Amino acid sequence: MWLPIRIDEQRPEPLYHQIEVQLRGLILGGQLAEGTLLPSIRELAGTLKCSAITVRRVYQDLENERLIRTRQGMGTFVAGVEASARDEHRLERASEALAQAVDTGLQLQCTLEELERIFGDLIRSRREEGRPNGNA
Amino acid sequence: MAMPNEAYRAASDPAIEAAVSLHGVKLASERFSLGPIDCDVPIGYVTAIVGTNGSGKSSLMRMLLGLEPIRSGEASVLGTRIVPGGDEGYKTRVGFLAELPHAHENAMTADEKAKFASQWYPSWDWERYRRLMRQFECDGGAKLNKLSKGMRRKVELSVTLAHDPELLLLDEPSSGLDPFAWRMMLDELQRYMDSGERTLVIATHITEEVRRLADYILFLDRGRYLGLYERDRLLDGWRTLLVQHVGGGSGSESALRRTPGLQGLTEAGAGVYRLEVDEPEQGEAYVRSAGFQVLASQRMELEDILSCLIRKEEAKR
Numbered sequence: 283m284w285l286p287i288r289i290d291e292q293r294p295e296p297l298y299h300q301i302e303v304q305l306r307g308l309i310l311g312g313q314l315a316e317g318t319l320l321p322s323i324r325e326l327a328g329t330l331k332c333s334a335i336t337v338r339r340v341y342q343d344l345e346n347e348r349l350i351r352t353r354q355g356m357g358t359f360v361a362g363v364e365a366s367a368r369d370e371h372r373l374e375r376a377s378e379a380l381a382q383a384v385d386t387g388l389q390l391q392c393t394l395e396e397l398e399r400i401f402g403d404l405i406r407s408r409r410e411e412g413r414p415n416g417n418a
Numbered sequence: 419m420a421m422p423n424e425a426y427r428a429a430s431d432p433a434i435e436a437a438v439s440l441h442g443v444k445l446a447s448e449r450f451s452l453g454p455i456d457c458d459v460p461i462g463y464v465t466a467i468v469g470t471n472g473s474g475k476s477s478l479m480r481m482l483l484g485l486e487p488i489r490s491g492e493a494s495v496l497g498t499r500i501v502p503g504g505d506e507g508y509k510t511r512v513g514f515l516a517e518l519p520h521a522h523e524n525a526m527t528a529d530e531k532a533k534f535a536s537q538w539y540p541s542w543d544w545e546r547y548r549r550l551m552r553q554f555e556c557d558g559g560a561k562l563n564k565l566s567k568g569m570r571r572k573v574e575l576s577v578t579l580a581h582d583p584e585l586l587l588l589d590e591p592s593s594g595l596d597p598f599a600w601r602m603m604l605d606e607l608q609r610y611m612d613s614g615e616r617t618l619v620i621a622t623h624i625t626e627e628v629r630r631l632a633d634y635i636l637f638l639d640r641g642r643y644l645g646l647y648e649r650d651r652l653l654d655g656w657r658t659l660l661v662q663h664v665g666g667g668s669g670s671e672s673a674l675r676r677t678p679g680l681q682g683l684t685e686a687g688a689g690v691y692r693l694e695v696d697e698p699e700q701g702e703a704y705v706r707s708a709g710f711q712v713l714a715s716q717r718m719e720l721e722d723i724l725s726c727l728i729r730k731e732e733a734k735r
Contacts, residue, residue: 335648
């Protein structure tokens with residue numbers, strides 16, 4: 283199976299870290315359902331042009347986090363993820379994205395009130411545009 | 419200062435089982451010497467032997483089959499020590515594709531070569547041989563010297579892979595292959611490695627092969643062994659930094675010489691320097707603290723890392 287994982291060679295993070303973050307995101311984000319058979323280590327290494335050692339490291343880490351499970355002779359599968367873990371991940375991702383925006387705002391000398399106003403305005407305008415989840 | 423490179427080396431990990439184990443191995447003939455080499459090639463992985471022409475790639479491969487006399491040191495392959503007149507049984511568990519075709523096979527057809535090989539290898543699998551020949555679109559009945567270079571290479575690959583060897587030694591396997599056959603070969607080698615129990619050692623000068631296949635890289639340069647490295651750690655760990663002294667002055671070049679993990683330093687323009695480092699984080703932090711601004715920080719190509727390793731080795735002499 284093909285996984286939407288991309289390595290950015292210009293990024294300073296090590297290859298295994300880039301792959302791990304994306305694969306973890308696909309599992310916790312629900313794009314990869316429980317029971318999905320993942321590519322073999324050699325197969326994924328070939329597609330991503332990274333070494334089998336790197337993919338093995340990623341699979342081992344995610345197995346330790348109980349996100350995937352390897353069954354002898356059958357392959358590696360996506361494990362069941364609890365709703366609480368999924369929620370935690372969702373909030374973590376949103377918080378990371380917001381932190382970046384806040385950093386930019388602070389660099390531009392914005393006050394808390396200004397940032398809160400921008401935040402509120404953005405949410406309202408998204409709702410008016412009828413963006414998915416904007417009116418939740 | 420720590421020895422940063424040591425951390426990237428595979429050889430030091432005793433937990434890894436070795437398909438090939440070399441300790442202080444030296445080869446020497448009148449014209450050429452190689453080594454000493456100290457490394458363990460791990461089972462289950464692809465190790466690419468990379469080096470310039472005449473660096474000793476083929477000699478190293480031939481040594482593993484007892485075809486080059488070992489002057490000193492110890493070499494073992496699949497647990498068998500390589501000594502003159504020693505046990506050669508291990509060779510039935512090895513598949514070897516030489517750099518050049520054997521002239522004495524010129525008048526043979528592919529099927530005749532396969533028949534000969536089938537008697538030598540107990541694990542020979544005709545089914546597998548035919549599948550490979552079909553896939554590579556080879557005609558088993560044609561005489562080998564009537565085939566194009568690439569076609570003959572495909573026949574030889576099929577024969578080499580047909581007994582599903584535990585250890586596969588390929589010396590420049592893709593020479594003469596067209597791009598489609600080349601892709602097919604890579605897929606086939608990936609399939610061969612899939613069980614996780616097979617070991618591939620491939621001598622190549624094609625970077626794309628190293629990028630697609632290799633887990634470890636063994637660097638050679640004019641008979642000198644430069645180390646066995648885990649490829650992705652090497653690519654993750656080496657960086658080119660372009661730095662400029664803040665304020666436009668020339669800064670102190672001697673301060674840059676003390677950068678952690680420094681592997682190379684050149685002046686790229688007035689007050690602008692190009693550094694090669696293998697401890698990027700510490701390196702960047704250091705140059706900043708020394709009053710330099712980092713204009714660019716980029717991963718390095720394998721070729722550039724290799725030339726750094728060569729320069730460093732030369733500086734030792």
